[in-house]
Amino acid sequence: MPVNTEKEITTLWRNLHTAQSEICKTYYRWREVAIEIAGPETKPLDVALKAAEMMGVDIGKNFLPRLNWLKGEETFMLNLGRQLAGMWASEGAATTVEQGEGPSEILIKCTRDPWPTAARHYGVPMEEVALTRERLFQAILVDVNVFFDTPLKIEMLKAIPRGEGEWVFKLYKDESK
Amino acid sequence: MAKPIFEWDYSSYPGAKKYPKLFEPIQIGNLLIPNRIKYAATEDNFNDHNGFITDADVAYIRRRAEGVVGGLCFMQGVYMDEAQKGQGYVGQAACWDDKYIPGLKKMADAIHAEKAVAGFQLMDCGRVGAVEVPAGHGPSTVPQRLRIFKPMYEMSKEEIKEMVQQHVDAARRGVDAGFDIMEISGIVGYLISNFISSYTNRRTDEYGGDIHGRMKSVVEIIQGVKEACGPDIPVGIRLCAEELLDDVRGNTPEESMESYKIAEEAGADYISVTAGWQESIVPVISRDVPMGSWIHLAKLAKEHVNIPVQMAYRLFLPELPEKAIAAGELDIWEICRSMIADPLMPKKVLEDRQDEIRHCVACNLCLARLFRDAPMTCYINPVCAHEHDENFFPKPVEEDDEKEIMIVGAGPAGLECAYVAAQRGHDVHVYDKEEALGGTILEASKAPYGDEELMTCINYQRIMCEKFGVEFHLGTEVTEELIQDEMPDSVVLATGPVYPEIGGTVSEGATIVNVLDVLGGSAEVGDNVMVWGNRKPGIGCALFLAKQGKRVTIVGKEKTAGFDVNPSFKWRYMIYLRQNRVMAYNDCDIEEINEGEVIVKTYDGYRFPLKCDTVVMSEREANEGLKAVVQGEGIELFVIGDALVPRNMSSAVHDGYRIGLRI
Known part of the structure; x- marks a missing residue:
């Protein structure tokens, strides 16, 4: 039986997008449970930020075997930026990685992101979505910095949930350290 | 005046003439070692989970002691802390209390029973330790790259002092147990190497900083252990000549050589040269690394220190260390995996029985099992880990029980079975439709990245078959008629797998x-x-x-x-x-x-x-051919190797050996 390539790819894509959508939904369902268990005294934002921190540290550990200092700082930072962008893309975001103003600056951009849309369905404040993403990326850098003895930082310049049209993160070397 | 522990005279042995440098004495500290051969300390996971020595480990080391023919034989490295942070293997021997001395004495006695020099190794596994506890210790809290290892926490200065003392106390226990030579392990990611490496030591106190600061605890250990051992027991250290950690900003080769000089100045009596860490992304000892690839590091060490230099690392053939020693690039040939595969390897070299050596195929199965909490085994040596079990050695059959055995297939399973059965006294005939011995290994050995070394197994088996009188019938396809004509007492089907037709x-x-x-x-x-x-x-x-x-x-x-x-x-x-x-x-x-x-x-x-x-x-299935015929004739039947279940060369060899013992 000949392969209908268009049908195969369409089915595959549909299933991929469903899976990506489920990532966001699963997180927000879990968030509701965590907030309920934490009790009325706990701020939902604190739960979200703590979760982002713990998940970020764990994701950062996964980055370690894939990063390599051999090709120098510039390539290292570019690869790190690509890892962050790639992880985000696997969740359904459209991301790009660009060189920033100097060799020690990388911009990670995202023009389409399923997370704010999913958050809206669960009544999550948009500012929480922005701050959670920023905290997640910062937490990823914790082990990376210790492991490679690097002073890297990441800063959120723009955020879709803030109505700024795109996400822009600046990954850079903290020259003060 | 240096003195030997045991007197050895190699002058009448042919191997000593062929490899004069390997069988030349050497002085280490105040000890005279009769030859240049060392079984390097190797973990084996044979001991109990409380660190007490087992009979299995004693039997294992005694066999290796026999192999070094008077040379150095080191038992596995011991961990030294009651908290078990330094324990890297579930079956690692312990030495944090005097209660371990009787067991350790058995190891020393076993080595001495073979007139070899008994070596004791101190090994805190540091970054690759804490196998039984939630977290390990190190100079700094650097995350693990490999998740199978436990998180690390920075040691306080007091803990460093305690760790140094643990080395000294353990050395004293080693001396009390009767060992002749002491070794400190500072390699591949173990604690001492963690202190030395810029990758894992980020301290800003006196135990960190430049290479001298990073070596401070090592110097304290060497000096303390030397004092505990006294003048007659040499103290050596194993250190990385090249960490191969450039991707995580580890030490430069220059820093490594500086660490060698500092160790020598601190009183080390020899250096054992190594390369790479468990975490290195560069292959060091697998089959794809050509033999002799690392000898330049021993040469480099010789250029930087005046004490004897030892090295293992893919020196599987005696020609390589012989040449290196003659050229002044090496002093002692360390052997690890080659003596796991064949514990008597150097003895066979001495006796000019080199063709009877079962060569290691550098698959690293032995090491892989250790990290999965399993006892060591060897891919091609079925006796490894069973040295204490007399049932694992061939025993002659009674005259009335001698059988005529037809083995169908001259691959690794059939040949292994053949020489073991023949050694026991059976009349063994090996048939193969091909003209050459080897079965599927003939083709498998054509694959790249060192697979030609797989044929060393077949060569060994051929020699052993010839030695024990196995008769070959090559170019002969075994048929129903042939079986009916010969009517052997037993048939062993080692016919290899079949390649099924595709289902679609x-x-x-x-x-x-x-x-x-x-x-x-x-x-x-x-x-x-x-x-x-x-x-x-x-x-x-x-x-x-x-x-x-x-x-x-x-x-x-x-x-x-x-x-x-x-x-x-x-x-x-x-x-x-x-x-x-x-x-x-x-x-x-x-x-x-x-x-x-x-x-x-x-x-x-x-x-x-x-x-x-x-x-x-390349998909394979079990081979059912000839089974019905043999069973139909009422002949005893065994099916081994890929014919039974398609697996790998190791399974074939192990199957063959065990059935060879059973028939």
């Missing part, structure tokens, strides 16, 4: 060839190849073809490619597949084979076409 639709124009024909060079293969089967035979064949510039894709049923390859070697294959641009589709089946195209179906039902002009079949 196959169109007429499709070119399908067998993996053995491809590797053997008798099959014509196009430029776009699909290899069906993602186990080791498929991977080896894919790399063989990719090396010829062909575009190769592997499709297989296993969830991951190389499912049957041990993890310590598998990562190399994965890199080679990527480097050679071989794509692997795992967890897939073949639905159709058409001319120029194969339809692949994933486990979850997606279908996609794969362009290819040749399909190579």
